[in-house]
Amino acid sequence: MTATLLPTGTERGPRRWPLLGNLPAFARDPLAFFESLRDDYGDWVPWALGPRRNLMLSRPEHAGELLGSVEKTFKPMELGWAFHQLLGDGVVVSTGEEWRRKRALVQPAVRPRQVRAYAATMVECADALARDWTEGSRIDVHREMAGLTQRIAVRTLFGSDAAGREAPISAAMATAQQELGAEFRGLTLFLPPWVRTPGRRRLRRAVAVLDREIAHVVREHEAASRSGTERDDLLSRLLAARDEHGAPLSGKELRDESITLYIGGHETTSTTLTWAWQLLSGAPEARARLTEELDRVLGGRLPAYEDYERLTWTRQVVKEALRVYPPVWLISAVAGEGASIGGRAVPEGTTAWTSPWSMHRDERWFPDPHAFRPERWSADAVAAHPVSEQAWIPFGGGPRACLGARFALVEAALVLAVLAQRFHVDSGPAPVPVFPGLTLQPAGPVPAVLRRP
Template sequence: MTATLPPGTRNGGPRGWPLLGNLPAFARDPLAFFTSLRDDYGDWVPWTLGPQRNVLVSRPELAGELLGAVESTFRPTELGWAVHQLLGDGVVVATGDDWRRKRALVQPAVRPRQVRAYAATMVECADALAGGWREGARIDVHREMGGLTQRIAVRTLFGSDAAGREGPIGAAMATAQRELGAEFRGLTMFLPPWVRTPGRSRMRKAVAVLDREIAHVIREHEAASARGVDRDDLLSRLLAARDEHGAPLTRKGLRDESITLYVGGHETTSTTLTWAWQLLSGAPAARARLTEELDRVLGGRLPSYEDYARLPWTRQVVQEALRMYPPIWLITAVAGPEARLGGRAVPAGTRVWTSPWSMHRDPRWFPEPESFRPERWDADAPHPVPEHAWFPFGGGPRACLGARFALVEAALILAVLGQRFHLDSGSGRAGVFPGLTLQPDRPVPATLRRPGR
């Protein structure tokens, strides 16, 4: 820990409205708000969100220190009514001993060895999608990537028992995502749970659909397990998991962790791929280098899990897309009685924020931050990225459990589709909508072309 606040830290912060604080500016455009706090006030900025005391930190070492201190001197922030409706008491929401127990139960299901087993499903689904595409056709990239990662998420999470349920699950998840983002950015985040609003009614209906569909799949899995059927999907692994006392997850626990893994395996990857295709469309040299690598390494065959390590440029394209459009665009934790950051005591109850969006676009850590440059991740790049400056999956003890799954999935899908098609979105560019994840604010149309044309 440093003895004094780091360079770039200045005193003061933005003035707020009576009672509301800085909520209007935050709600209007949280991404621009965090960037302006960084640029106008420095690396340690006090601000207010209604009655809440907040601090935004914008240096990598402070972000790393904060992420590492969660579950010790900081505690995870209460994420609000909408998040609890969707994720229940899953590992993302749990704290303390409950979180440690649930993490120990869930983590084995997404270890690298298990991700290897799911790679074939990722490739098979991507190949089936490409088989239905035709040169010259127009597609909505975001819809196509969402449908693809949804099929992969349902198959790897629920297996064949969920056949035909992808539509209702996906539609309900899309509604839940929209309402969660709207609640988080608006005044309703301060309302008690019993207050009903039109958005909360839509959220309840969407969650009811998810509960019904997932309960059906869980019952099918339990029946199959009772018959001695051996399955290799994520839900089966959760059913078989036991804590240190030999206790399994409850039925509600299975529901909560299933939805948590679904969000991580579907939403994160679909948005990352959408941004990656849009960025590649505007970067002919990067796209040509991708084509060359795929031709040289794969020679026209489908990739396997082992090819993930053999496709460095493909991985760098994913890494750079995650830099420019991190799905998790903000992280926050609440200071406990002994909390300190950068050598400074943080008053208990203060909510400390850090934003992957603003950190990833800071020119101090990433020269020309608005430019799509996968070469910045080359092993011999002239400007090495500082530790903790890139954290699209969070960090510390509460880092995203599904990070490996998402990285492998995105790279393998790029490899399968990129061998056969270039997704040409022309000069149009979608903006961003910060909901549960960082989504495009409009459809992303593209014309399918053969690589090199």
């Protein structure tokens, strides 16, 4: 794709309310709001979130430029009190030298070689769930996938001896997700930290539960380390990590990075799997191709990490589900001195936004964008329409791309392969309403019937 210089004239944007700017429309339906900015005003759209100056970018090359400029001429946006309560000062929200230090400490724990070591746990947990399922049973797909990925996240992050702690962690994360999404889309985003709304009180209680549970597991790991017991989980790798000066992560840093990795390993994959099942339910030809591939490649056995690359159609199903329903539905960064996009200056202090949801549903980059078409990710299709790869940003991009992307992709494909071998999850073809919280969640239960493929 050739770079497109942005126009230098005055661009139109949506009409703004005094003081509130475009907050009412954004709060009512942020997904539709971002699409309307793109469709009604173009690829470079000024708008306002309360008193804040904002800029919406809708071209892949400009989104890529924004993502690549973070930590250079742009900095991550301060996402408010609620985000800070949940994520603390983890690698996702830290900046500058502190971000570089934490990324260097965390990244080795989720490299492909380490993901390979966790694949057996992913398959084992999925197999256990499949053994509990029975033909003709009615399930809530989202609840089942959330429970499964919670078990995988707890075991890979904290070790098998943390089993049984999923319930309080899960309940607390569900509350945090709900309250964080509500705060981000409402007036409380602009309230000072000392204002305690009912939602903020619920969030604080949920975070207190998470802090208590993680502190308990950290103490167990530290005791095991002192006794010489070796563990092969993510938390043990974080405990052993040292920066260039030989310093380990502090107790608070361990808490913050554990929360970040838990969200990346659980929330992202559970929603991706939920949407994948729902999309497959309305696409019988795609589901038939999935069955054929699993029979041909696996021959009835459980998948292993080595099968990931061979399960071509399975990976395309996951990738297309991430296109239609990207877990991360918006990305933002604040312009610093000298910031520019597409050859045009962005005023310092302006928050630039791009939306994977809006980008993925733009017919310029994805023909028939609302259709579930895994075949668009075949090697030949991508070669013929390479812009699709540039426009696909469910994990962000640039230096601050999601560290757990490989973990999530492998987990989703292997879990889907295990369960789809034995069951078709029939949720019907009707679309499921979405809730844009910390990740893009179903707005309610996703009922389905289990059938043999």
